[in-house]
Amino acid sequence: MGASPSSPPPLDLFVVGGGINGTGIANDAAGRGLSVALCEQADLAQATSSASSKLIHGGLRYLEYHEFRLVREALREREVLLGKAPHIIWPLRFILPHQPHLRPAWMIRAGLFLYDHLGKRDSLPGSKGLRFTPDNPLREEISRGFEYSDCWVDDARLVVLNALQARDNGAEVLVRTRCVEAHDEDGQWRLVLEEQPGGRRFERRARVLVNAAGPWVERFISERTSHRSRYGIRMIQGSHMIVPRINTDERAYILQNRDGRIVFVLPYEQDFSLIGTTDVRYRGDPATIHAGDEEIDYLLEVVNAHFRTPLSRDDVVATFSGVRPLCDDESTDPAAMTRDYTLDLDRRGAPLLSVFGGKITTYRKLAETALTTLAPLFPVMRPAWTADARLPGGDIGSRADFQARLLRDYPFLGDDRARRFASSYGTLCLHFLEGCKRLEDLGEDFGGGLSQREVDYLVECEWAREADDILWRRTKRYLRLDASQREALAGYLRQSQPTLCAALN
Structure with a gap:
């Protein structure tokens, strides 16, 4: 696994963690012209970022704890995010x-x-x-x-859309890939990565390592690096x-x-x-x-x-x-603990930026602050850009307008499907609707309005691998499918995934 004379140059940034903060930072950095890769040990948004109350909010109750700066920033971000992602917010x-x-x-x-x-x-x-x-x-x-x-907000889709935009901007997104070792060598990071499942190991090198591992942020520092965490969670x-x-x-x-x-x-x-x-x-x-x-x-x-x-x-x-x-x-009261974020840049050797805390509403501002913190290390980095850039699929006008467009162009969808596609994908659904003239063109029906065409798109383009990736995080169809339908979907994924994933390899 050692580097060879033909090894590619080190990345500018390697991000550990595929939740909202990790994908947000990777997206912002890639859009500024940095070379970026991200790894996530499971599925995107599998942990904290898909288990929120699914709100973009200022946090009315935080006023009680005098968190005025956090509330002000969150309220401002509420307006920004409404403009960035009208399909999912x-x-x-x-x-x-x-x-x-x-x-x-x-x-x-x-x-x-x-x-x-x-x-x-x-x-x-x-x-x-x-x-x-x-x-x-x-x-x-x-x-x-x-x-x-x-x-x-559809929290898990917000994560996926940031990952999609990061990839569109040149970032490498590695799901079900653990960072098992992070070595500080000559002022750079040598990262040993392990695919899940299978256990194949490979390496990446990077100038800066971003630890956005969420609940595992402290453990990652102590178990995967030679650094010590300066903050607790x-x-x-x-x-x-x-x-x-x-x-x-x-x-x-x-x-x-x-x-x-x-x-x-x-x-x-x-x-x-x-x-x-x-x-x-x-x-x-x-x-x-x-x-x-x-x-x-x-x-x-x-x-x-x-x-x-x-x-x-x-x-x-x-x-x-x-x-x-x-x-x-x-704080002795969990409800009173701050939801604000802390960014810790450790420059004792190769730079390590760790993310502690945060809330989904302020993810974009957190990412922007992270890139500002790292700016002295990247003097040619392009300026901030995410405030005015729509996330993938967000070029819809309004959800009602786009739903009406879908019903006009694809009347066989019906109101329920058209509403869901407008509220989950926006214009991204046009990728798997292309060429469809009737309901049967969507392929096998797995139940709950989930079709083969949609499933294939989620595997090929949005890193879905298992049934829960699709049912819990990308479509919320778990409420509509019974046990036998869920197993049929899992069987389809096991049988067809090598072919569907070929385009990603």
Whole structure:
């Protein structure tokens, strides 16, 4: 595996971690003309970045902890991201019911006024007070509340789109590839990579190593390099549950429990509600995290304290959990720990930039800050560019406009498919719809509107390898397929993948 005289020159940047921060940094760097590669030990967005509450938001509750800089930056980024990815990010109105245990109504109204004006707000309507009518889904004793704006995001697709744009800009994206060794040699990094599965090892060299390993950021430094971490992380578990749709309109709810914690009830995939999240200290392996019974009971208790129709465990369709790797600020309350990010550039030898903390809303700004931090090492690097650049598929006008275009050009899709394609792919779906004149042209139907053409595209162009890559992260069709249909998809992938992946090798 040693370098030979014919070995290519070292990369400018090698990124470890295929979550939102890693792909965001790789994308920004590649667009500035740097030579970049990224490796991810599993699938893109497989860990924290696909287990979020799926919101682009300023973080209303962070005002309570005086995180004004973070909230201001997040609110500004909310507007930027709405323009960058209108296919996977869209406005969402939130209802905040007022209960006696909360702060006085005038104080909440003042906080919402600050939230409306702390950051730029071009397209989103401001907050307002509400009086609930008898036909609303909340408990009878809840008579008033507030409404304000934030945004929804398909979190896993945001990661994939950044990886796609990075590849379009010349970056190498290696999925299911672990960095097993990182050697500091003569001021450069020699990286030993291992494919999963199979175990084939190969090398890359780079001038700068970026550690965006999320929950594994500290472990990567101590186990894969000779450096020592200058910061610690605390892993905070956040769990969500999915239930049949609670409310009939397209608004979300933000519920504040008596213990001060926030629980969101979000419209999800037309027929469901997504409820979360929890804040629990986690000390296990991030790869094996799952929602605990106490967490599900907690979420049910909070929802049942606010809504007329009670939920039980029998109503829970699915659950998921993720680890938020927060920079350890020694706070005793997990909910109060900062969601801000810390970038640590270690120049004791070959430069190592490590990312601690962060939230999905500020990923682009984090990446831009990372490249600013590295700018002295790359004097010919091009300037910042991501604020005004649409992500792949985002050249659609509006989702409604593009859905109408799909129904005009491909009427056989029907409303449900056209809506999903507009909201997941934007113009990217035209790649696998090309030449289709009727529904049968999409090939085998795996159920839930998932077709062979779509599956083949996801394998060939978006690094999907296993059924969960497609069902959980790229399409959210796991809610629509039964066990036999999921197994049929897995069988198709096992049988056809060598042919489908040939274009990537």
